[in-house]
Amino acid sequence: MRLTYPSSIKIVKVPCTGRVAVIHLLRALEKGADGVFVAGCMEGDCKYQLGNIRARKRVEYVRKLLATIGLEPDRVAMYNMSSGEGPRFAEISREMTEKVRMLGPNPIRIKGVEKEKAA
Numbered sequence: 094m095r096l097t098y099p100s101s102i103k104i105v106k107v108p109c110t111g112r113v114a115v116i117h118l119l120r121a122l123e124k125g126a127d128g129v130f131v132a133g134c135m136e137g138d139c140k141y142q143l144g145n146i147r148a149r150k151r152v153e154y155v156r157k158l159l160a161t162i163g164l165e166p167d168r169v170a171m172y173n174m175s176s177g178e179g180p181r182f183a184e185i186s187r188e189m190t191e192k193v194r195m196l197g198p199n200p201i202r203i204k205g206v207e208k209e210k211a212a
Contacts, residue, residue: 096179098186110134110171111144118155118169125202128168128193132182135173145173165196 103126107113110133121129131152133145149171156166170189174181 096183098183099190101190102186109139109141109144110148111139111141113148113151115151115155115158118152119158122159122164122168122199122201125199127196127199127202128170128189130170130172130185130189132172132174132185135175138175164200167192168196168199 110131113131118129118131131148133148134140136145136149139145152169152171155169159168160166172185174185
């Protein structure tokens with residue numbers, strides 16, 4: 094089965110979503126990502142016990158931070174799915190891409206590009 098998802102999606106593999114820290118999500122946005130989503134295993138089904146629950150809490154924290162500084166919290170999301178749900182991953186990738194496209198470009202990236210041009 095060949096799955097198609099947007100070519101703009103950059104996959105970063107980690108042993109467990111529990112390894113995804115707040116700084117990783119914020120750094121991705123700082124470096125120009127228009128949106129970030131974490132795809133973890135089903136809650137209660139984590140090989141590393143509570144990794145996906147920790148990741149969800151971190152994603153929620155980043156969403157609150159974004160709202161506090163005036164950015165759309167929908168730029169960051171977490172989804173749970175099993176490793177056998179490839180079609181669901183592709184569907185979520187397309188949905189997230191469309192959601193981020195509707196939000197527009199990441200304003201942090203735009204400001205960063207303007208700073209680079211001014212230097």
